[in-house]
Structure formats: structure tokens, C-alpha cells
Amino acid sequence: MMVLRTLQRAPLHGYALAQQIKRFSKDLLQIEEGSLYPALQRMLKDGWLKAHWDVSPSGRRIRVYQVTAAGAKHLDREVSSFERMLEGIRFVLEAEET
Amino acid sequence: MNFIKQLIFRRKIDRDVDDEIREHIAEKAAELEAQGMSPAAALLAARREFGNLALTAEQSREVWHYAPVEELLADLRYALRQLRRAPAFAAAAIATLALGIGANTAVFSVVNAVVLRPLPFPDSGRLISVQARRIEAGTPHPEDLSYPQFFEFRKRNTTLDSLVSYHNTSMALSGAGEAVNVPAQIVSWNLFDALRVQPLAGRAFQPDDEAAASHTVILGYRLWQGKFSADPSIVGRTVSLNREPYTVIGVAPRDFVFPLGNPDVQLWTTLAIDARSNTKEPMTAQAGARLLQAVARLRPGVSIQRATAELDSIEAALGRQDPDNYLQVPSTWTAPAIDSLVGDTRRPILILLGAVGLVLLVACANVANLLLARTAEREREFAVRASIGAGRGRIVRQLLTESFTLALAGSAAGVMLANACVKAVAQLAAGSIPRIEEASVDGHVLAFSIALAFITTVLFSLAPAVRLARMELISPLKEAARGNAAGGGKFRSAVVVFQIALGLVLVSGAGLLASSFVQLMRRDVGFRPGGLLTFSIGLPRSLSHGIAHLAFESRVVDRLRALPGVTDAAVAVPMPLAGDQIMVSFNIEERPSAPSQHPVSDIALVTPDYFRTVGIPLQEGRGFTENDNATSEPVLIVNRAFADKFFPGENAIGKRIEPGATTDDARNGMRQIVGIVGNASQDALSSAPAPIYYYAAKQLGWCCASYVVRTAGSVAALASSLHSVVASIDPSAPVYAVHPMEENLSKAFSGPRFQLLLLGAFAAIALLLSAVGLYGVLAYAVLSRTREIGIRVALGANRAIVLRMVLRQAALLVAAGVAIGALGATAGNRLIATIVYAPAMPQALLLSAASLILVVTAAAAAIVPARRAAAVDPIQALRAE
Numbered sequence: 001m002m003v004l005r006t007l008q009r010a011p012l013h014g015y016a017l018a019q020q021i022k023r024f025s026k027d028l029l030q031i032e033e034g035s036l037y038p039a040l041q042r043m044l045k046d047g048w049l050k051a052h053w054d055v056s057p058s059g060r061r062i063r064v065y066q067v068t069a070a071g072a073k074h075l076d077r078e079v080s081s082f083e084r085m086l087e088g089i090r091f092v093l094e095a096e097e098t
Numbered sequence: 099m100n101f102i103k104q105l106i107f108r109r110k111i112d113r114d115v116d117d118e119i120r121e122h123i124a125e126k127a128a129e130l131e132a133q134g135m136s137p138a139a140a141l142l143a144a145r146r147e148f149g150n151l152a153l154t155a156e157q158s159r160e161v162w163h164y165a166p167v168e169e170l171l172a173d174l175r176y177a178l179r180q181l182r183r184a185p186a187f188a189a190a191a192i193a194t195l196a197l198g199i200g201a202n203t204a205v206f207s208v209v210n211a212v213v214l215r216p217l218p219f220p221d222s223g224r225l226i227s228v229q230a231r232r233i234e235a236g237t238p239h240p241e242d243l244s245y246p247q248f249f250e251f252r253k254r255n256t257t258l259d260s261l262v263s264y265h266n267t268s269m270a271l272s273g274a275g276e277a278v279n280v281p282a283q284i285v286s287w288n289l290f291d292a293l294r295v296q297p298l299a300g301r302a303f304q305p306d307d308e309a310a311a312s313h314t315v316i317l318g319y320r321l322w323q324g325k326f327s328a329d330p331s332i333v334g335r336t337v338s339l340n341r342e343p344y345t346v347i348g349v350a351p352r353d354f355v356f357p358l359g360n361p362d363v364q365l366w367t368t369l370a371i372d373a374r375s376n377t378k379e380p381m382t383a384q385a386g387a388r389l390l391q392a393v394a395r396l397r398p399g400v401s402i403q404r405a406t407a408e409l410d411s412i413e414a415a416l417g418r419q420d421p422d423n424y425l426q427v428p429s430t431w432t433a434p435a436i437d438s439l440v441g442d443t444r445r446p447i448l449i450l451l452g453a454v455g456l457v458l459l460v461a462c463a464n465v466a467n468l469l470l471a472r473t474a475e476r477e478r479e480f481a482v483r484a485s486i487g488a489g490r491g492r493i494v495r496q497l498l499t500e501s502f503t504l505a506l507a508g509s510a511a512g513v514m515l516a517n518a519c520v521k522a523v524a525q526l527a528a529g530s531i532p533r534i535e536e537a538s539v540d541g542h543v544l545a546f547s548i549a550l551a552f553i554t555t556v557l558f559s560l561a562p563a564v565r566l567a568r569m570e571l572i573s574p575l576k577e578a579a580r581g582n583a584a585g586g587g588k589f590r591s592a593v594v595v596f597q598i599a600l601g602l603v604l605v606s607g608a609g610l611l612a613s614s615f616v617q618l619m620r621r622d623v624g625f626r627p628g629g630l631l632t633f634s635i636g637l638p639r640s641l642s643h644g645i646a647h648l649a650f651e652s653r654v655v656d657r658l659r660a661l662p663g664v665t666d667a668a669v670a671v672p673m674p675l676a677g678d679q680i681m682v683s684f685n686i687e688e689r690p691s692a693p694s695q696h697p698v699s700d701i702a703l704v705t706p707d708y709f710r711t712v713g714i715p716l717q718e719g720r721g722f723t724e725n726d727n728a729t730s731e732p733v734l735i736v737n738r739a740f741a742d743k744f745f746p747g748e749n750a751i752g753k754r755i756e757p758g759a760t761t762d763d764a765r766n767g768m769r770q771i772v773g774i775v776g777n778a779s780q781d782a783l784s785s786a787p788a789p790i791y792y793y794a795a796k797q798l799g800w801c802c803a804s805y806v807v808r809t810a811g812s813v814a815a816l817a818s819s820l821h822s823v824v825a826s827i828d829p830s831a832p833v834y835a836v837h838p839m840e841e842n843l844s845k846a847f848s849g850p851r852f853q854l855l856l857l858g859a860f861a862a863i864a865l866l867l868s869a870v871g872l873y874g875v876l877a878y879a880v881l882s883r884t885r886e887i888g889i890r891v892a893l894g895a896n897r898a899i900v901l902r903m904v905l906r907q908a909a910l911l912v913a914a915g916v917a918i919g920a921l922g923a924t925a926g927n928r929l930i931a932t933i934v935y936a937p938a939m940p941q942a943l944l945l946s947a948a949s950l951i952l953v954v955t956a957a958a959a960a961i962v963p964a965r966r967a968a969a970v971d972p973i974q975a976l977r978a979e
Contacts, residue, residue, distance in 0.1 A: 038158045
């Protein structure tokens, strides 16, 4: 979800994506950078992302990932279901307080 | 399909992932370096941040793997490696399966060719055979049609697209090299239309080709190739058949066979030839001459029932018009054309298929046993695999893959085996089973054997798989891999019992066929076939009837008698055991009946020397003489069965009967019986001697006689000199159907012999496999009990006790197998008894004999492991631990 959301803002390559996520999560989430790659491959296979090789402004070969229409749709579904879940949790917590 | 694409693009994906990760590390390192780290430290830090490099790459790649296929391929590779590592096991299992699957494939290819394959004509499902239904003594049986009946059916029906008549003949083809006799068919004009076959060249018959004056013929492809060198201008040419000019109007396609099962037929002409027959009335007008078979094509949408009902009503109308000719055939007998072709041969073939299925079960049982033993040996391996993370399902699947690899290899070897011997098998039954010569390994047969590979895999790996699934996988690791045969032992014993039971079923079935066959061979044919040679001569119509024919015949017989070694020669029609029979009704003077109620019996026309030549004894009265001719009193000789059936308790000699057989010299009427001869079989397979009455050949000038010669010398040498004898009388008269009488006899037995040989082979295979199975179980038991036996011997048990211990185990298995098998054999034999031509030994005797064979075989298999057990050295056995 995080990956899709991040890439929806702008297509990125793996390294940049890892840095972005780290920054957005304010370093709260300690994930190994490498674990990103299997996830990316899974999403490529499912058709949520597409990738192409490019050259970065610093002259590096990079593989840029981009969200597809199917990926966007999936993200919407995920987000709404996640929000529903959060809401559910909130209800339960609030109910206990009262 | 996606996974295939992924398999192909796998390499690119792998490279992309690797590149990407390398770039990631490099970029990170460059960034860290820019923050002031040394290059080496930066690279190290970048790697640390990244995590496990190899694992990440592996996991990324794995995303793309299509698990089932990947695992299958891995399993397959592993299976092959395993089998290579145990070549003895693999060879034994594959050979057993090859035997089982090969035998099944061979038999199935026969079933496929004979029973399953549709007739080789477009939309052949709509073809039906049409016969008349005769009711005799309450039981109906099919009978051939007469021309007037056929014409009536053809004219009046509304349910058939076409109705075609056909019957056998043969025609002497001369003027194209050496004169030859060609098997031919006389058909109604619409044969090719009804079958929806286009001639290769020229045209099919048309209605006016049936006119009596018409002489048209269609050549078979083989005849055209052979005799006419595939001459492209053959259509329109004139050829000489029976020394009459015929116009070739067409050539049949290469694969055209009609009637089916009779590929020798190479000429087709129309019923015009019967319309001009030089009988008193043309054949086409004789309602009593039932010689036609018929095949019809149903109109679209018409069921066979509706067509039959209509034909029945036409037949009923005929019966009202002409009760004498039609009262005994009140309705019709129709069947899908394929059923009437396959007919009685279906049941024996299906019984053989069932039997060979049992052989496969025995083979599977053997492989299951091998596999169980092997699984026990590999328990440690499985335990190791389980402990490093393989799921139970995964291990079972691995086992199944190994089994399937075995089955597939066995199947491949089996198909090769079947392919090699199916022709030989077909040869055994040639002539007794239609279409069997077409048996071959085709797509259907391949599919069948692959299906067998699947089924056998399930059958023989079920037990080991279940055992593995139940097993405590870790325990073998804890114990020091002590032989763990106890659990499997019980199951393996059950498998052996099952094998012995099946073996008994097959052996007793083969015994039934064998004893019936011996009876058949021992049955007295009523004459002496040894030293007899039979043959026919193709003559033109001008020479095949009447005085000219008789003169020709006696010249041939005289020349034959003059040959060295020849002791006798005679003429007869039809020749006994040659597969032909002529049935003619007659009226008994003392007990006259309406024509429709006349009794019927076999007849034959013979020259005076016939009985002496073939060796039929004269029992009462006199034989024929040269004086029984066209001007003397008409006489008959009957056989003992005829006298007993139609004149029971009386003396048949002097009685008079009036046969229905007519001749153009109009000498019909009562004929006196002057002699009684012994019963000689016209048909080798009929169980009871059939009544027959004999005409003196000079008193009924019918055509197409065969010659029979007795020689004291070699029959083969005589056969080779026939052509020159006949050529010296008439060079354009072809000699054909030259067969030693013993060959006729052996050909008549080819059906039963085929069944016996096949079932016998199956029984032998089953016996061998069961013996191997028993041996395996006992040997394994002895091996795993070596320690126990050693202790027993050390404690004072002597060799005899040990020997008895092992043999007792064998005896228990065999006894259980025989007991179960006896039940199956009783049921199986009841089925097999329906296809034999002679009574077999009594059931109890058969079963005891079969059981004895099994017990002896089992004893042979048990004695080796028993002696090995008895030879166990206690010191060695205990030290080996």
C-alpha cells in the first residue's frame, strides 16, 4: 500500500523509492531496503506496476516503476478497506472508553 | 499460458533483478561516500542497510516462479536421479510394467481395430445390415435375402436412403498375363452411392448397369496396380472375366474394402450377372434362393427401429402373397453395420481384454511390492527431507512423481513391445476375426497406454504413499535405521495373496480353453484329412455347367490320378471344412408337409470316388457309381445323423425325399436314399454331427465344384504340379484356393487357438509375476528377520525348523490366494465357457489342476529364501548388527 501510494505521486526507481518511504514514515518503519525488491516483483507480476530502464540525471542506469490503472484501482480498494478497518478499531476503542 | 511466457522470459527477469540490486547498492554507496565515508566503508554500510543480498535476489526471482511446474520439474529431475541410483529396482519395475502395459496395449490395439474403430465410410453410423429373421423351433436367427425380397424392400421402403445387395463370387480373369481367379462381389448398382465413396477413376454403377445385358465392372486398386500396371487409360477398356467381355467403368480408391473384412475382393460387378444366370429361372427371380446380404443407409432422422418396423411390414405383406417362400421368415433382422461385422468376435476379444487387465493388476501388485520395500529403505531419506522443511504432501508428491516416471518409462517400453508383436498377434487370428489385420498402435492406442500409465501409477503407489503419509517421519532418524518391515510386511503379504488369486483365475481360464481346444482337436471329423489336397478351377460359364463341365472334371481327375503318389481324386461341392455350406429344404414322402414347413439340411454334390478319397466309411446300402447319371433313377446318400434325425427307429434306405434344389434339366421330384455313410463334419467347429445328404454329381449339374486329391507323398509337391496339370487341359483356366485339407482344419481352429495362445500367455506372465512377487516378499522377510533367525538358531532351533518357518509363511499366503482365487476362477470360467466350441474339463478338475500349478510355482519361488534362512549363521547374523 505504501509502495503504491508513493509511486502514485511520482514514478521512481528502487533506491529512490526506499528513501522516500523512509522519509515519509519519518524513519518510524525500520525496514531493510532489500525487502522492497520481492514486493516490487510481486506487484509487477500482478500487473499493478510497470517498469522500464532509464538513465538518472546523475547518469546512473535506473529501473523506474510506475503504477498502472489496475494498480491504482487496487490501491483505492486497499485504502478504503484499510480505512474501514481503522475506523472499526477506533469505534471499538472509543466504545471501551465510554 | 502465462507461466510458459514467464518461463521463457525468466532469464531476462533474473538479469533485471540482479542489475537493479547492484545499482541500488552502488547508488547508496555513492551517497554515503558523498557524506564523507571511505569507499570501502560506504560499500559495506550500503550492503548492511540492504539486508541479505542473495536471499533478496532469490525471493525476487521466486515471485515469478510458477510453483506447480517448477516443483514438478524438480521432482522429475530428482526422480530420474533416484532411479539412476537404483538401476536394479528401476529395471525390474520398468520391465514388469512394460510386460503388463505392453500386453494390454497389444490387446487394446486389436479391440480398437476390430470393435471400436468406425467403419471406413463417411457417416458410417447410419449404415445398417438387413437380413431376414427365420423362426425355427421357436428361436429366431438371421437369414440371407432372396432377390425378389430385396427388390421388394428396395422398391417399397421410405426410410432408407439406399439399400444395397451383395454376395460373394469369384471371376476368372484372363487375357492379362497368366489367368487368375479373383474374388469378386455381385452388388446392386448403388453400392458406391450408399457407402458415399467416389471411385478413384471412372464412374460408379448406374441403374442401367443392372440390365441383364450389361457387362460392367469396377476394379480394385490392387488389381489395377498389379495386373494392369496402374494403366491410367484402363477406364473404358474391355477385360475378359469368365471369358466374357466386361467394360471397366471405374477403379476403386486405394483403401476401399468391401465387404469389410474381405480385402481380397478386387472386382465388383452388378447383379446383371445373376439376371442372366443359366438356371431354369434367373437367380434374380428365385424367391427360394436366399444368398444375398444387404447393407442400407438410413435416411437422415430415421431411427433403426422405424426402418425395421417398415421393412417388417413389407415382409409381412410378402408373407401374405407367397406363404410358401416367406412364412418361415416373418420379419427382418437389422443391426448397425458395425455390429453385424464384428458379431460373435466381440465377446472373446472383450474377455481377452479383461484377462489382460488382470495381468496388469498382477504387474502393478509386483511394482507396488517393490516400491514398498524401497520406501522402507528410504525412510531415513524421507525423514531427513521432512526435518529440513519438506511437507508431508510434498514428500508424497515426490513419491508419486517417481512412480509416474516409472510408469511412463514402462508404458513407453510397453508400447514398443506391443508395436513389435501386434502384427504377430493379428496374424494368429487372421481370418477368424474381421479387421484384425488393421490392428496397429495409433493415436487411440497411445492415449490408452498413457491412461494406463496414470492408472497404474495410482494403483501401485497408493500403498506406499498411504504408508508414508501415516508414518512418523522423524522416528527413523532416532532409531539407527533398524529394518522396519513389520508394518509394510502385512500389506505386502496381502498384495501377494491378491496376486496368487489373480494368477489362479488366469491359469484356470487358460486351462479351460486348453482342455476345450484339446477336445476340439481330438474330435473326429469323420474322415482322414491327412494327405488330402483341395483346390478349385475357374471356368467360364460355358464350361461350368452340364455335360461339358462333367467331361472337363473327369479329364482333370484322370490326369490327377496319373500323378506319382496320388492314390485317389474326386470332386465335391461344397468341400468340407472350407467354410462353405449349402442348406436345402426337402419334403419326406411318408410325411409330406407344406413347403413353408419343410425340414432343412446340409447338402453336397460328390463324384462316386469322393467317399473313398476323403475316407468317409460306407455304413449301409451302396455308394454312388458312374451309372448314377442323368438318365438313371435319381438317388441320394445320407449320413448317419440324417438317418437318425429324420428316420428315427427306421431304416432310411429305400425311403424317398423330394429336395428343393432344382436344376435346369428339370429332373426334380422324389429321390431314393440308397446308402448311409458315416458322419463327416462340414464345419469343424460345430459340436454335434450335422445331417447331410449327398447328390451324385452327375445327377445335379451345379457349378463351381472343388477337387480333392489324396496323395501318399508330399502334399506340397502335389500342389506345385497342379498348375501344369490343369494348364495341359485348358491353359486359360486358373487354379485357385489350393489348400491342404489339414490347413483348412487348422484355419477353422484359428479362432479358438488365438484365444488359447493369448490367454495362455497371459496366464504364464501372471504366474511368473506372482512367483517373483512371492519370492520378493519371502526374501525380504528373511532378510529383515536375519537377526531373529540367528537368535533362534543360536538358542538351538535346527535348520529344519527354520526352513519350515519360512515355508509355512509361504504356504499361508498361497493357501489364502488359492481360496480367494477359486471364487474368482469359478466366475471367470463361467464367462469363458460361453465362447468355447467344445466342452472342457469339469470345473473342479480345472481348479485343482490350476491350483496345483500355482502351488508348484510358489514352492519353487519359496524354496530359495527358505534355504537362505536355514543357512543363516548365528554368529554372522548377530555380529552384523
